[in-house]
Amino acid sequence: MRIQVFVLAVLLGIASGLPGQTPVVNTSLAGKATTSKSFTMPRTLDGHPDLQGTYDLATLTPIDRPAGQGQTMTSEEAKKREAGQQKRVAQGDAKIAGDRTAPPKGGDGSVGAAGNVGGYNYGWLDPGSSYNVVDGQIRTSLIIDPPDGRMPPYTPEAQKRIAAMRSRANSDATESNDPGLDKTPGAYDDPEARPLGEQCLLGFGSTSGPPMLPDYFYNNLHKIVQTGDSVMILTEMVHDVRVVRMNAQHLPSNIRRWLGDSVGHWEGDTLVIDTTNFTSKTRFRGSTENLHVVERFTRTGPKTLLYRFTIEDPATWARPWTGEMAWYATNGLIYEYACHEANYALGDILRGARERDREQGAAKAGK
Amino acid sequence: MKFRLFVSVLCAAAALFLAAPPLAAHHAFGAEFDSNKPVLIKGKLVRVEWVNPHSWLHIETVNAAGEKEEWMVEGGSPNSLLRRGVTKDSLKIGTEVVVDGYQTRDHSLLRANGRNITLKDGTKLFLGSAGTGAPDDPH
Numbered sequence: 001m002r003i004q005v006f007v008l009a010v011l012l013g014i015a016s017g018l019p020g021q022t023p024v025v026n027t028s029l030a031g032k033a034t035t036s037k038s039f040t041m042p043r044t045l046d047g048h049p050d051l052q053g054t055y056d057l058a059t060l061t062p063i064d065r066p067a068g069q070g071q072t073m074t075s076e077e078a079k080k081r082e083a084g085q086q087k088r089v090a091q092g093d094a095k096i097a098g099d100r101t102a103p104p105k106g107g108d109g110s111v112g113a114a115g116n117v118g119g120y121n122y123g124w125l126d127p128g129s130s131y132n133v134v135d136g137q138i139r140t141s142l143i144i145d146p147p148d149g150r151m152p153p154y155t156p157e158a159q160k161r162i163a164a165m166r167s168r169a170n171s172d173a174t175e176s177n178d179p180g181l182d183k184t185p186g187a188y189d190d191p192e193a194r195p196l197g198e199q200c201l202l203g204f205g206s207t208s209g210p211p212m213l214p215d216y217f218y219n220n221l222h223k224i225v226q227t228g229d230s231v232m233i234l235t236e237m238v239h240d241v242r243v244v245r246m247n248a249q250h251l252p253s254n255i256r257r258w259l260g261d262s263v264g265h266w267e268g269d270t271l272v273i274d275t276t277n278f279t280s281k282t283r284f285r286g287s288t289e290n291l292h293v294v295e296r297f298t299r300t301g302p303k304t305l306l307y308r309f310t311i312e313d314p315a316t317w318a319r320p321w322t323g324e325m326a327w328y329a330t331n332g333l334i335y336e337y338a339c340h341e342a343n344y345a346l347g348d349i350l351r352g353a354r355e356r357d358r359e360q361g362a363a364k365a366g367k
Numbered sequence: 368m369k370f371r372l373f374v375s376v377l378c379a380a381a382a383l384f385l386a387a388p389p390l391a392a393h394h395a396f397g398a399e400f401d402s403n404k405p406v407l408i409k410g411k412l413v414r415v416e417w418v419n420p421h422s423w424l425h426i427e428t429v430n431a432a433g434e435k436e437e438w439m440v441e442g443g444s445p446n447s448l449l450r451r452g453v454t455k456d457s458l459k460i461g462t463e464v465v466v467d468g469y470q471t472r473d474h475s476l477l478r479a480n481g482r483n484i485t486l487k488d489g490t491k492l493f494l495g496s497a498g499t500g501a502p503d504d505p506h
Contacts (some may be wrong), residue, residue, distance in 0.1 A: 100483075117468070120442050
């Protein structure tokens with residue numbers, strides 16, 4: 001399928017226009033999750049809710065609300081958009097000419113992260129097929145606070161910092177967004193100048209988190225395992241495990257971790273995870289290492305959890321902001337994602353850069 | 368940085384109204400592959416690396432000089448294929464395939480991106496039953 005899936009949810013929102021009826025989202029952050037009627041909370045031996053299982057976060061609901069959309073959409077609207085997505089998948093899977101020729105020289109006109117050389121067929125992907133539902137409302141964004149469903153603006157300080165980061169090789173980016181070649185000086189000088197995703201250190205966007213978010217692409221599975229004193233969360237891509245220490249103190253501030261230091265406690269039937277101590281490289285949407293993430297997990301039904309996250313980093317945003325989504329249990333298995341096993345791409349990228357260095361050197365010598 | 372991605376996402380969303388590009392991946396395709404080196408590879412599968420972060424299909428073909436060559440073609444993560452019911456038994460060694468893509472920027476490597484990977488008649492590979500293990504329809 002010829003669709004840039006990173007933007008699929010955004011596109012669907014924009015392309016489909018405005019929903020006619022927009023029920024009001026409950027943006028109360030009191031932390032009370034609505035549970036299904038006639039649902040008996042499963043509990044572990046110590047009496048706490050049993051959150052264990054494998055969950056698939058793939059969804060068509062984007063993190064930020066597309067411009068011009070209401071807070072929720074009607075079932076009819078959602079079905080229409082979901083049918084549009086099904087159609088795209090079907091088109092992507094459709095047969096093409098067997099006796100075709102090579103693509104055009106100079107590029108095939110693709111835009112986005114794949115640059116002008118294109119990506120690969122839809123069959124490889126699993127970006128989600130339905131919109132996320134919380135409290136019976138079909139959501140148009142994961143972000144619920146601010147009420148416009150969008151990340152708050154960056155502070156002036158953050159804008160300066162992010163602009164400065166953009167002028168350096170993007171080793172702290174989670175993924176590549178080169179629409180061709182990255183012109184940033186030094187971007188291809190060594191493996192460590194490459195984005196973390198390309199180095200196989202972290203997944204796309206914020207899959208490992210926290211906050212743990214969908215990537216709108218593939219491999220959105222997470223597995224939760226509980227013991228008396230720890231909660232473990234395995235993220236399929238890139239095979240990261242968060243070990244949440246229950247009722248513990250945070251590590252000293254000089255100890256920094258890629259996924260931060262997570263400690264948890266129960267507030268009634270809700271698991272609350274507090275994460276600090278990030279490294280200066282794990283920049284969630286341009287945040288600093290002082291990012292503070294609070295996640296709340298509440299079982300709301302036999303097959304659903306409510307996942308709510310609040311982001312705080314005064315050096316980046318003037319106010320905290322919050323999002324939420326249902327995590328749907330799946331019978332699917334989490335597969336190993338041994339990212340370094342065959343990361344030929346990174347080598348190819350660096351070899352390509354060395355070829356260009358030689359060509360440029362030869363061109364200079366010839367002048 | 369997420370900010371750059373965000374800007375890129377918006378630009379790409381706008382561009383989608385004009386063009387329908389093939390899918391992107393999380394690494395720098397534009398830096399890995401050379402848009403001035405389009406290739407069409409026809410041949411038999413001799414090896415498939417079902418590995419992350421990207422699968423690689425090895426295809427034996429014959430070049431213009433009549434010599435055998437083995438090309439490597441990059442696909443996506445194999446995990447989603449498994450979820451569509453595709454296993455190593457679905458894609459047999461010896462299968463005749465056709466791939467269109469672009470060669471790596473290092474031309475000494477016989478590698479290309481699998482922009483379209485099909486059987487000889489143009490049927491897309493990897494068509495399993497979608498939805499295996501997918502969550503229940505929430506509404």
